[in-house]
Structure formats: structure tokens, C-alpha cells
Amino acid sequence: MLKKQLILEDGTIMVGKGFGSEDATVGEVVFNTGMTGYQETITDPSYCGQIVTFTYPLIGNYGVNRDDFESVNPVIKGVVVKEAADYPVNWRSEMSIDEYLKKKNIPGIAGIDTRKLTRIIRSFGTLKGAICSMEEDAEAVIKKLKAEALPNDQVQQVSIRQAYPSPGRGHHIVLVDFGAKHGILRELNKRNCDVTVVPYNTTAETILAMRPDGVMLSNGPGDPKDVKEAIVMVQQLIGNTPFFGICLGHQLFALACGADTYKMKFGHRGSNHPVRDLKTGKVALTSQNHGYAVSDESLVNTPLIVTQRALNDGTIEGLEHKNAPAFTVQYHPEASPGPEDTNYLFDEFLKTVAKWKEGALHHA
């Protein structure tokens, strides 16, 4: 394997072995602490624009299989690992991580001290970085990293261009695709929903004309404030249809209700983040992947109630509208990867949808 370098905007240079695509790449370097689930993480569209460091040292050991993709074409910028398994062992495995990343043209670097790298990210905050060949002049790369801003049109890059149906016989749910993971569709399909997936910039008018029984806002990459048209769409949907939002969908809901979001120092990315449901006091383990969060202070004078909080740092993990059938979570109830403790939220949403249909709930 060819030697490659990982270069960070703070001047750090780490040398490792290349795997996957040989192309050079630039992105925001983040870390994920999941011990399994690398296939789902690599194919999660919310990582668009990011280079993911896995803190778990053995990646690729059970290969890449047919069932665990979260999107068809991964948009992650690069993968950083301590060790990439050359010989995966699992009955479902169809190829190694190296083969998969080559096929999808995604660069990887192995042999990196990922504990050291994670400590750098934790003290500096997420930072820009590059994976490139040893021939590149590191000083020039650092200069370039410092000078250039990363793109801010990730949702536009990953959302679908045209609406499509995922038929069922149950409630008609419109899923707004900001870079939706397959897991969300799987959960809706499992519950027999008649789903229509629509692009991120669909207007509220178009959505309501589809006569949905409920609307779901998906996860997605980047800063929620970059998706202005979606904020307007959500404002016009609140009170007119029940809705449920996940991750980016949660952040857009907060912005639409007059609250604010901020960029966290290094975010939450992993499969065992504990969250407390403030109504029941119960703690669930959740799958998370976010770099932004809703700010507590900004909730004054909004119609929002905090329903859940992260136990590690107290940040907001769930919101509910005081007068409309709308709730959202910052984490991933669809799991994929991670624990399925909060899967029941899809049932709660569909219960709200059923009540709304019966006319038991009224407009805000």
C-alpha cells in the first residue's frame, strides 16, 4: 500500500498507508466513537463534506455486506482508521472496506494514531484536513486549508432531484429528503406507510397538495441555516399537518419556530449517547451524528418545549411544539447503526397521525 499523509489545518501531519481511492481529498475532520456500524456511517449522507476518523481501532473486520447501506452512493470525503482489515470474516460479507472504498472512489488512510488525532479534534474542535500523497508539499496544503472555506451546499448535493413514491397501504407520509438515511424509509415501510419522498426545496404548498397524513423531516449534512427555503417550508407546515423531524429536521424545526442553532466544538458522533426523556425520566442509548445543536437560551418566547436532553453534556435532544402536533429529536431513532431503544418514536408519530386524521387534534 502507498504511503499517504493526513494534514490538518493546525499544522499536524500524520503519515499512514493509503487504502480505498488514491485520490486526494479535503474535508472537515470529525470522529465517530461507534465500535461497529462503519458501513452505515460511511454511507450516511449526513457526513457529506466530512472526513471521518473511527476511534474504534479495528475497522472493516466484518466486511461490507448487501444489507447495511444507508444510501446508494456514499458522499463522505474520506476515512481515517488505525487498522483496516484486509481479510474480513462474516457470513454476510461481500467485500473488504478497501474494495468498497475503491469502488466508490473514497480515499482512506490507515495506520493513524486515532487516539492522538481524536485528542487534537477534542481540544481544537473539528478542523479542516486533507488526505494526500507524500509528494504534496505539506506547508502549501496547510496554507490552502487555512485559507479556503469548505462548501456549504451539502443538502443540495445529496437531496433527490425528483419526488418518488415508496408505496404502502397505511398512512400517507411525505418524507422531506435532506440526505435521508435508508433507515428512516425502512422504519416507515415496516409500519406499512405509503411514503412519498420529496426534494429538500419542495414548497409547503406542494407538500400539502399531496394530502399527507403526516410529514417527516429527515437528517442531512451541513449547517441547518444554509437551508433557508426549508425553514420557510417548515414554518408553513406547522399546525397544518402532524410532523416529526430527525437531526437536521430537528434543527430546521427549531429555526422555523424562532429558536437558534450553533456549531458545537466537536459534536456527537457515535452509537452509545445516553439521552433522558424529561417526561418519563427514562434514559435511552441513542445513535448520534451531529455537529450543530439548538441553543437553550434561544427558546425563550418560542412555542417550543424541551422534551429530551443528552446526559453527557446537557444539550437539547428533543423538542415539542406547545400548540401543534409536531415533535423532533436530535439523535437517530432509526438507529442504523446503533441501539434501537428509541424506535418507538415512529409509533408515537403514527399515533399522532391517526389522532389528527380522526380530527381529535386541532390546528394551532
Ligand SMILES: NC(=O)CC[C@H](N)C(=O)O
Ligand atoms: N445527522 C444529521 O442530520 C446532522 C445534522 C447537521 N448536519 C449537524 O451536523 O448537526
